[in-house]
Amino acid sequence: MIKLAPSILAADFSRLGEVIKETGESEADLIHIDVMDGQFVPNITLGADIVKAIRPYTDKPFDVHLMVDHPDRFIDQFADAGADIITVHVETCAHLHRTIQMIKSRGIKAGVVLNPATPVDSIDPILAELDMVLLMSVNPGYGGQVFIPSTLDKIRQLRRKIANLSLDIDIEIDGGVNKDNVKAILDAGANVIVAGSAIYRDADIKTSIQTFKQGMRK
Ligand SMILES: O=C(CO)[C@@H](O)[C@H](O)COP(=O)(O)O
Numbered sequence: 211m212i213k214l215a216p217s218i219l220a221a222d223f224s225r226l227g228e229v230i231k232e233t234g235e236s237e238a239d240l241i242h243i244d245v246m247d248g249q250f251v252p253n254i255t256l257g258a259d260i261v262k263a264i265r266p267y268t269d270k271p272f273d274v275h276l277m278v279d280h281p282d283r284f285i286d287q288f289a290d291a292g293a294d295i296i297t298v299h300v301e302t303c304a305h306l307h308r309t310i311q312m313i314k315s316r317g318i319k320a321g322v323v324l325n326p327a328t329p330v331d332s333i334d335p336i337l338a339e340l341d342m343v344l345l346m347s348v349n350p351g352y353g354g355q356v357f358i359p360s361t362l363d364k365i366r367q368l369r370r371k372i373a374n375l376s377l378d379i380d381i382e383i384d385g386g387v388n389k390d391n392v393k394a395i396l397d398a399g400a401n402v403i404v405a406g407s408a409i410y411r412d413a414d415i416k417t418s419i420q421t422f423k424q425g426m427r428k
């Protein structure tokens with residue numbers, strides 16, 4: 211199933227509750243929440259207390275993308291705050307299998323994120339344990355960057371691998387996705403699309419999401 215996960219990183223943080231409510235009333239399938247620690251990535255965003263504060267504004271699943279070193283330290287906090295999916299970067303996990311088990315032990319979905327320079331093969335041993343693989347199509351840290359075209363080959367490679375193993379795993383793409391490149395990304399085999407600036411740049415969030423989803427269905 212094809213899904214859209216608007217990234218609130220590009221939203222107006224001064225009215226975050228309202229933004230979550232409007233996104234919740236839209237055709238969005240998930241709400242993508244970028245957590246950055248100023249260590250693994252050169253930027254700081256928000257923590258579990260903010261996720262907890264916005265949780266009452268919608269029932270849509272929260273897709274929490276952890277861009278933090280040693281993510282094991284924060285999994286319980288984000289699960290308690292209301293995350294439905296937690297993804298961790300393979301580049302940050304010394305014991306990836308343990309981290310994935312920690313997430314799943316909380317009864318929520320678990321995914322792994324790969325930076326643009328990290329090969330798809332690096333997660334072969336853990337693939338069968340995952341609900342989702344997130345392929346970064348920019349180097350993480352900021353919204354509004356340009357999509358890296360070699361991501362398309364990684365999507366095809368990963369989709370082939372998943373099909374060969376008869377697994378049921380979502381492929382999510384994050385970074386620089388817009389109405390002009392989203393079809394190529396879906397055609398390559400991705401099924402979950404993160405979009406930040408392409409969605410929240412417009413004041414009318416619901417219409418922006420509706421239009422973006424129409425473009426995904428074409
Ligand atoms: O994880 C990240 C950035 O590190 C993303 O989720 C961005 O928030 C996507 O923003 P756009 O590239 O769509 O503006």
Ligand SMILES: [Fe+2]
Binds near residue numbers: 217242243275384404
């Ligand atoms: Fe993200």
